[in-house]
Amino acid sequence: xxxxxxxxxxxxxxxxxxxxxxxxxxxxxxxxxxxxxxxxxxxxxxxxxxxxxxxxxxxxxxxxxxxxxxxxxxxxxxxxxxxxxxxxxxxxxxxxxxxxxxxxxxxxxxxxxxxx
Amino acid sequence: xxxxxxxxxxxxxxxxxxxxxxxxxxxxxxxxxxxxxxxxxxxxxxxxxxxxxxxxxxxxxxxxxxxxxxxxxxxxxxxxxxxxxxxxxxxxxxxxxxxxxxxxxxxxxxxxxxxxxxxxxxxxxxxxxxxxxxxxxxxxxxxxxxxxxxxxxxxxxxxxxxxxxxxxxxxxxxxxxxxxxxxxxxxxxxxxxx
Numbered sequence: 669x670x671x672x673x674x675x676x677x678x679x680x681x682x683x684x685x686x687x688x689x690x691x692x693x694x695x696x697x698x699x700x701x702x703x704x705x706x707x708x709x710x711x712x713x714x715x716x717x718x719x720x721x722x723x724x725x726x727x728x729x730x731x732x733x734x735x736x737x738x739x740x741x742x743x744x745x746x747x748x749x750x751x752x753x754x755x756x757x758x759x760x761x762x763x764x765x766x767x768x769x770x771x772x773x774x775x776x777x778x779x780x781x782x783x784x
Numbered sequence: 785x786x787x788x789x790x791x792x793x794x795x796x797x798x799x800x801x802x803x804x805x806x807x808x809x810x811x812x813x814x815x816x817x818x819x820x821x822x823x824x825x826x827x828x829x830x831x832x833x834x835x836x837x838x839x840x841x842x843x844x845x846x847x848x849x850x851x852x853x854x855x856x857x858x859x860x861x862x863x864x865x866x867x868x869x870x871x872x873x874x875x876x877x878x879x880x881x882x883x884x885x886x887x888x889x890x891x892x893x894x895x896x897x898x899x900x901x902x903x904x905x906x907x908x909x910x911x912x913x914x915x916x917x918x919x920x921x922x923x924x925x926x927x928x929x930x931x932x933x934x935x936x937x938x939x940x941x942x943x944x945x946x947x948x949x950x951x952x953x954x955x956x957x958x959x960x961x962x963x964x965x966x967x968x969x970x971x972x973x974x975x976x977x978x
Contacts, residue, residue, distance in 0.1 A: 726822050728866040731830035732874075736838070739830055740967060742822045743942055 827944050828899075828925065829867040835897055835921060835936065836876035840959040845896060845919040846879070853879040856892045858911070859901030861885055889914050900924040900934070908932060919956050930971045936960075937971070947971045 725745060726734075734742070822830075832855055846853075853876040857863065871881040876896075886892040889904075889911040898920050900911055905926050912933040915922050923936045930937035930947040935958065939945040946968040948960060960968075 724821065726826075728826045728829060728869045731822060731826055732833050732870045734830065736831075736834050736964060736967060739827060739834065740943065740945065742827055742944070744824045744827060744940065744944060745821050 823866075824940060824944070825862045825864065826866040828938055829863045829870050831938070831944065831946070832867065832897055832899060832923065833870045833874065833881075835923065835960075835964075836881060838961040838964040839897070839921050840961070841877070841896055841919050841921075842957045846877075847894070851879065852882045853877055854882055854884055854895045854897075856884045856886055856895035856898040857901060858886045858889060858892050858898055858904055860903035862901060863899075893918060893920070895920050897921045897923060900929075902926050908934075915956065916952075917955055917957075919958055921956075921958055922952075936968075939969070945969065 726742070731739065731742075836853060836855065855867070855871065857867070861867075868883055871883060874881050884892075884895065886895075886898075889907070892898050893915075896919070898915070900908065900922060902925065904911060908924070908926065908929070909932060912922060916933070921936060922934045923938070924934045925938035925940060927939075928937075930949040930952075933949065933952050935949055935952045935956065937947040937949075939947055946964070947970075948965060948968040949971050950965075953960060
């Protein structure tokens with residue numbers, strides 16, 4: 669099997685080229701094609717998120733090789749905590765003990781029992 | 785005939801800017817490799833490892849010549865496997881580094897670095913008072929940790945900063961290298977009495 673000459677490009681990239689070539693000789697057609705291209709590209713520019721949505725995270729083993737200055741310059745991806753001892757955290761926050769929570773949502777308890 | 789060729793040239797002159805524009809948009813959308821981003825507690829684990837290098841402990845802090853350098857975590861452990869992975873096979877002050885977890889502060893007196901988890905917040909003042917004159921580098925990340933007498937506090941925003949309480953350090957006969965002190969914020973002191 670002969671591999672394709674052009675790499676696979678996602679989106680309407682090559683179709684844009686063919687649209688321009690097909691526009692022909694008329695300046696009006698050219699103008700129309702330009703407007704079409706602008707219509708295709710400009711929303712993409714407006715939508716484009718130039719801040720990286722999936723930044724490359726450094727693993728712990730890479731972090732330990734960084735200097736203290738480099739560690740201080742690292743951006744934090746998430747400030748959320750990993751799971752903690754929830755029962756302790758809940759009692760610290762004054763939420764109360766487990767029997768109180770069961771009284772608050774008795775219907776939920778029943779539903780859960782039915783499901784399992 | 786000549787006009788005809790001129791008109792044909794127009795699409796070709798129009799194409800490069802349009803193609804270039806599209807290419808730039810697509811390149812901008814690609815992930816930027818090597819961007820300096822980390823998970824919060826992976827980063828803090830790396831800091832703890834660095835503190836073992838930048839801190840100075842009195843000889844009395846080590847039971848004997850072969851005793852390990854102990855990094856403790858008091859309360860709920862937010863580091864997962866990161867801290868263990870970072871110190872695996874590493875040494876500090878010529879000693880192997882070990883990680884220990886504690887539920888009660890009194891058990892953690894033999895530590896050299898002690899991360900006091902946010903789960904211990906209601907007991908922070910009592911815990912810090914317990915370590916007031918102990919050679920234990922207490923580290924925490926709840927707001928105001930260093931002001932309350934903790935020795936090193938993390939300040940977490942888009943980056944992680946460091947606060948150091950120099951008076952609390954001296955009370956424990958500890959020191960931190962000038963390099964780290966230059967990079968840290970020095971805070972006002974309030975050492976809880978026992």
